[in-house]
Amino acid sequence: MKQAILIRVSPENFDQWRQAHDECMQARLEYGMTDGPVYRDEIDSNIVLVQLNVESMEKASGWFKDDRFKAAVQRAGKVTREFWNATLKE
Helix, strand or coil: CEEEEEEEEEECCHHHHHHHHHHCHHHHHCCCEEEEEEEECCCCCCCEEEEEEECCHHHHHHHHHCHHHHHHHHHHCCEEEEEEEEEECC
């Protein structure tokens, strides 16, 4: 079964957040995470839904404790996040 982490991201500055997010793509691979689509809200284009496909939720959760994630959070500026775990049907 495929799994994913869905994150509703509300950055104050989309471009600043996106740069910090994209810079971490390689680091996320170490935690079994691959980037899925990023959906922008039609009404407020600063709000996005990020899909991260994961090999294992347990392994992927380590990313959010990694110092590289913490540094990216600082570079991204003011951002709020809501997380959901999902099972994807094939």
